[in-house]
Amino acid sequence: MNKEHSKNIMKRIYYRTMQSGEEKYICALIRKVFDKLVAPDFNDEGIKEFYRFANPVSMAERSASGSFVFLAFRYEKIVGMIEFMPPDRIALLFVDYRGHGIARELLARAIIKVQEEQPNVSFISVHSSPYAVIAYERLGFVITGEKTTEHGITYIPMKLKVSR
Template sequence: MFGYVAEVSGEVVGVILFKDPALISLFFVSGLYRGRGVGTALLGEGILSLKRRDPRLPRIRVNSVPSAVGTYERLGFRTAGKERVVEGIRFIPMEMDEKGMFRYLRAPVRSSLPPP
């Protein structure tokens, strides 16, 4: 497992954690910082790290809560199965293929944010 943390003035404003093989297990951005590039920067760093470890990595996956599907789609993920419920938790499997990852490898996104 590995991940990245985004901080502003010592405050954690975003986190992404990956479990092998290439499964996002935790991904959030604080409400005040959503839509400001923090999530994109965290995901980009994660993809760069995954591709350094395995240049032939074909995809990354996430089990999205239904309310976050649109966000993941904007980041380049697509639905990879039907909604499921496991131990009372609803989720939709999603994945990003190499084509989706390529945009993050071509021009990694950085976010430099002042406090809101």
């Protein structure tokens, strides 16, 4: 795809925070991307554990406790999301329409919000799936620890230094 085509697509992407009641649509996007790209590297225990975390009820509970979600839309369809758990951790980042800078823009918006609410935060952390490590590295994250498996979920800890 050429750059001009990608720019035209990006003009059709808009962003906003999650509204109450949208959790089921967000989790449908998460499940679609997870099942296709991440789940093949997980065992049954890990998949079940992931779904216990990434479901509408759990998301609504986290949101009521201070987490926030930014969404990316193409026309009226959710094509990306980031859930951030203050003070400094990405809980979920999933994009169905990859290669157009959507994850980068979602991350940038989350960082702005974090810096407004938590001005002393200097690093953003994430437990990346093995599949997503390269994507996070492209966003500027660095690996900070060994690959770990807990409750069947395999992840690599990563951090991003944020500037003021």
